[in-house]
Amino acid sequence: MAGVRNIPEIMHRTLFRTVSLLGRGQSVVLGRYFDWWHRTPDPWKLATDEYEHYKYRTTLEQLPDRPYRSILDVGCSEGVFTCMLAENYPEARVTGLDISARALERARARGRHLADRLSFARADLLIPTHNDTYDLVFCAETLYYLGREERLRLAAARLGGLLAPGGLLVAVHPWPEARRLHGHLDSAPGMSKISEHVDEGTHRPFAVSIYQAES
Ligand SMILES: C[S@@+](CC[C@H](N)C(=O)[O-])C[C@H]1O[C@@H](n2cnc3c(N)ncnc32)[C@H](O)[C@@H]1O
Known part of the structure; x- marks a missing residue:
């Protein structure tokens, strides 16, 4: 599988590709799977792992300096x-x-x-639940759970639809797999890639790709 480096990752991607054959049942399975995965707090050690924090800082450094008012993660x-x-x-x-x-x-x-201006909502990225748009949208370390190309194409359309005119979408995924995961974002109508930063200086290289919606 292009861009996937080791046997556990190949098995991981195969598992989620299989789940994506379920149609609407994919959402139910993913919901249950990720509830189970979160049975212990912070299963990926996102709060404490130095690599994750390096990736967060690097992501923020790529953003154009703008007065962002509405942000979706x-x-x-x-x-x-x-x-x-x-x-x-x-x-x-x-x-x-x-x-x-x-x-x-x-x-x-x-x-x-931060509850006066920070909120959380349960939703499947692939299933539209509201019409809100945002001037900054992040999607990091998530697209490889969606499986087949057709699901990635749907995700690209959904993510594009979440952008306000001129809004930015920031996608962050392992490199070189990001070439495939971000491929449908590259060709999605209504937005264009304005930058891509590839960081190969760690044990797990990653790409930060930024897309801008038409104004
Ligand atoms: C590896 S974590 C990434 C966390 C965070 N974005 C980061 O980079 O630190 C992936 C998250 O994506 C969520 N997820 C997977 N599939 C999803 C979907 N179809 N819709 C919404 N969230 C999903 C999972 O529940 C999980 O919490």
Whole structure:
């Protein structure tokens, strides 16, 4: 499988590709799977792992300096990066979205001190639930759970639809797999890639790709 480096990752991608054959049942399975995965707090150690924090800082460094007012973090897990966004952008309303209700319970507890402008909602990225748009949308370390190309194409359309005119979408995934995961974003109508930063200086290289919606 192009861009996937080792046997556990190949098995991981095969598992989620198989789940994506379920049609609408994919959403139910992913919801249950990620609730189970979050059976213990912070399963990916996002709050404490130095690599994750390096990736968060590197992501924020790529952003054009703009007065962002509405920010969405898709696949926010327990809200570590979402809270960082609310702290870094004190003028913005920030929303975290995830398919796992259990992850979101912990995200709400983590962001309690910012609750006047930080909120969390349960939703499947692939299933439209509202018409809100945002001037900054993040989707990090999430697209490889969606499986088949057709699901990635749908995700690209959904993510594009979440952008306000001129809004930015920031996708962050392992490199070189990001070439495939971001491929449908590259060709999605209504937005264009304005930058791509590839960081190969760590044990797990990653790409930060930024897309801008038409004004
Ligand atoms: C590896 S975590 C990434 C957390 C965060 N974005 C980061 O980079 O620190 C992936 C998250 O995506 C969520 N997720 C997976 N599929 C999803 C979907 N279809 N819709 C919404 N969230 C999803 C999972 O529940 C999980 O919390």
